[in-house]
Amino acid sequence: xxxxxxxxxxxxxxxxxxxxxxxxxxxxxxxxxxxxxxxxxxxxxxxxxxxxxxxxxxxxxxxxxxxxxxxxxxxxxxxxxxxxxxxxxxxxxxxxxxxxxxxxxxxxxxxxxxxxxxxxxxxxxxxxxxxxxxxxxxxxxxxxxxxxxxxxxxxxxxxxxxxxxxxxxxxxxxxxxxxxxxxxxxxxxxxxxxxxxxxxxxxxxxxxxxxxxxxxxxxxxxxxxxxxxxxxxxxxxxxxxxxxxxxxxxxxxxxxxxxxxx
Numbered sequence: 001x002x003x004x005x006x007x008x009x010x011x012x013x014x015x016x017x018x019x020x021x022x023x024x025x026x027x028x029x030x031x032x033x034x035x036x037x038x039x040x041x042x043x044x045x046x047x048x049x050x051x052x053x054x055x056x057x058x059x060x061x062x063x064x065x066x067x068x069x070x071x072x073x074x075x076x077x078x079x080x081x082x083x084x085x086x087x088x089x090x091x092x093x094x095x096x097x098x099x100x101x102x103x104x105x106x107x108x109x110x111x112x113x114x115x116x117x118x119x120x121x122x123x124x125x126x127x128x129x130x131x132x133x134x135x136x137x138x139x140x141x142x143x144x145x146x147x148x149x150x151x152x153x154x155x156x157x158x159x160x161x162x163x164x165x166x167x168x169x170x171x172x173x174x175x176x177x178x179x180x181x182x183x184x185x186x187x188x189x190x191x192x193x194x195x196x197x198x199x200x201x202x203x204x205x206x207x208x209x210x211x212x213x214x215x216x217x218x219x220x221x222x223x224x225x226x227x228x229x230x231x232x233x234x235x236x237x238x239x240x241x242x243x244x245x246x247x248x249x250x251x252x253x254x255x256x257x258x259x260x261x262x
Contacts, residue, residue, distance in 0.1 A: 003259040005196070006155055007171065007179035012067065013120070014038035014144045015048040015212075017059030018172065023254040026199045026247050028141055029123075030149025031177050033062055038092065038144040039110075039118045040101075046092040046144070049212045052114050054219040056212075067102075067120070072219075074113055077106045079120060090121045092144055098127045135204040136246050148244035150177045151207055152188060157241065160185035164228045173213045173225065174241055180259045186233075188243045197257035200248040208238025 009018040010031040015038070025032040037060070039047040049055045058071040070076040084100040091097075099121040111117045123129065123143055131140045131148055142149050153176040162168035171179055178196065182188070191203050209229065214222045230239045 001261045003180045003182060005178065005253075005255055005257060005259060006181050007176065008253060008255060009177055009179075010034035011060070011175065012037055012062050013058075013060040013069065014046065015055050016069065017056070017071070018175070019059075019061060023252055024177075025252050026150075026250050028125075028250065029143045030145065030247065034149075034177065035144040037067060037120055037122050038090075039114070040090050040099075040121045042117050044088060044090045044121075046090070047114065047116070047118055049215055050210055052116075053212075053215045053221050054113070056215045057219045058113075069110065072113055074109065077109060079104050079106060084122055088121075092129075093146070095129055097123060097129050097144075099123050131246060132205075135244075136202065138246075140246050148204060149247060150201065150245040151175065151242050152178050152180070152194075152201075152203070152245050153242040154180060154182040154186065154188050156182035156187070157185045161225055161229060161241070164231075165224055167224070169213075169225050173215070174207075174209070175212070176242060178245075178253070178259075191243070191261050193248075193262035194245075195260045195262055197253045198249075198251035199253055200262065201245040202248060203243045203245050205244045206235070206237045206240035207242040207244050209241050213241075 008021045008024045011018050012033055014035045041047050061068045065081055067079045079102050083102050083104050087098050088101055089096045090099045102120040107119050128141050131142050153174050158171050193202050214226050216222050233240050
């Protein structure tokens, strides 16, 4: 079976907006530049939309010298990458990771927006965070993504879900890296491996969804689509939509590539 791709995305800062791309590079972490940055609080613990839904209104982009964050009423904040300093332990879920910190004067502006003191943490190449060996036994690193390097979702699954909602939602609610145009809802649940272009992937775990999926265009938590999804997509992994993946090799994927089930 071969399927068309409909979106390729990455998120420079965890919990901030996506960048749609015509092609993505799959490196040792997953998608190149995906969630290498995240916000941390005064205790060096990760900060996300789960607690601060207004983060959904912000987007991030990268140049060779700077990280830019914009949206909300922030304007455009520029954080120089040469201001990365020191190495500190930061916490994401149950993992403690060595990260470099941006402690710039502009972090005060970002902190005011969030409503709590925050800084930016970066996971450098020399740091190693292992994926959950309960689902992938091999050595595989991951960035500041929740648990796995990539997330695959299916447009047919979204169509199925939207038929159960009074107001349809977009795929952006599910923060995918790769979106394909399937012909059956949730058909990816039974796949074990896929190939896209020159890269092969192992599907390792259904993605349990949280209240980040309920954040609307105003940056507010609502009930849907999680309420509807929980009525028919709940299992031992939670309320699931999409499949977490681990890359089996590195390479480049472009929008013209086909997804093939192995």
